[in-house]
Amino acid sequence: MNLKSRECVIVGGGQVALRKARLLASAHAKLVVIAPEICEELKNLEQVHAIYQREFRDDDIDNATLVVVTTNDTQLNRHVSKLAQQKNLPVNVVDNPALCSFITPSIVDRSPIVVAISSGGTAPVLARSLRARLESLVPPEYGQLAASMGKLRDQLKSKMPAEKDRRIFWEKIVNGPIAKKFLSGNSDNAIQQLQRAINSTEKSTNYTNHGSVALVGAGPGNPDLLTFRALRLMQSADIVLYDRLVSPEIVDLCRRDAERIYVGKQRNNHAVPQPKINQLLVELAQKGNAVVRLKGGDPFIFGRGGEEIEDLAEARISFEVVPGITAASGCSSYSGIPLTHRNYAQACVFVTGHLKGGTVNLNWQQLANANQTIVVYMGLEGLPIICRELINHGLESSTPAALIEQGTTPRQQVITSNLGNLSELVAERSVTAPTLMIIGGVVNLYEKLNWFSVTPNTD
Ligand SMILES: C[S@@+](CC[C@H](N)C(=O)[O-])C[C@H]1O[C@@H](n2cnc3c(N)ncnc32)[C@H](O)[C@@H]1O
Structure with missing residues (x-):
């Protein structure tokens, strides 16, 4: 007011x-x-x-x-x-x-930037404590940075008529060395640099033709496990393409005005077929958009990320890949089952348990090694075959095995058992995808180390 x-x-x-x-x-x-x-x-x-x-x-x-x-x-x-x-x-x-x-409200005043915190009159002390935390988080120089940007807005507007171009320009300033200079207290120099950046912006500069794609790993489901880089790109995207494994809480963190396109995939049922997704990425970037392709876990681990950027590389579109926490790391940490351990496993392999023509094609001989941990992605349907083949190729039926359901999320469930009994136990329960299997001696540590949610050991 x-x-x-x-x-x-x-x-x-x-x-x-x-x-x-x-x-x-x-x-x-x-x-x-x-x-x-x-x-x-x-x-x-x-x-x-x-x-x-x-x-x-x-x-x-x-x-x-x-x-x-x-x-x-x-x-x-x-x-x-x-x-x-x-x-x-x-x-x-x-x-x-x-x-x-x-x-x-309680306010953090970095005028012209003002952050207001209100508890709607219910808990002013809590609001004030949050304010104290924000006070230490937002450096005082934010005000000066905002004021300088405000002074130069009109100048930039006359040089860059398109709103989208200006947004890209300011995003580069805010996330680049000029803002860093401001925040480190070197404002005189930063203002000069900012002015120079605006002066060197030609009226004819057409940023709109320079679209890009960021292939971003969104992690295993828990929004807290996103990387800073992922969040930054999500918050400056024009268009976000996401699939089924990316939780709604994560999609909600994308820039409010970004167009969101669901290209969800379910097992054997691709909402948008892979070649179409690849092509869409190229087309959207060619129109000048900053496109974020959000993928569950890590884009390069069973994520077909490589295929998506191959087409971009051929079309000479600029792209980057942001790693995400893969399901194996997320599920391992959140279930308290380390993937390696001096006493149990000196190696760890990630395999896909995807069923093809009613069977799972894996090198069973190589996998049936007592001193390694096997992590199986996409193995729920093929679980009985996987357990049976590992036993047939030499692993003891008493080899510990766990199934982690919706790992890292508040809905996480862990079923621990052994190769001989796991599929029977799973069949008795109603299990919700996505699930990941961890096989090997490390599963023994679950009972002692599980910290995230207390699930009874069903062995
Ligand atoms: C197509 S793969 C994608 C993997 C992903 N790129 C990654 O790095 O985690 C999908 C499989 O990942 C596993 N997965 C992904 N998120 C999971 C989670 N939160 N809990 C358990 N398994 C998960 C499941 O095995 C699922 O079938």
């Missing part, structure tokens, strides 16, 4: 009134204070325009833009609140949300 030179009436004259007066003064309001007793500091506040040391009168708020009430007199508080609301004036009665038509 723009309060500059507007009359703001504070009813009350104690310490709380003083706090509110300071806040309103920082917005350059014209302050009027009314109370039979008014503390000295408030009387001496420079921005106070008028002081009436007496009881409140109804016509005191006739010229007000906003009213704040800070008295201990509940009847008076209710009366002023009602009166203000009848006149359609915003009113705040301190510590009484029911009588307020607006509340004052």
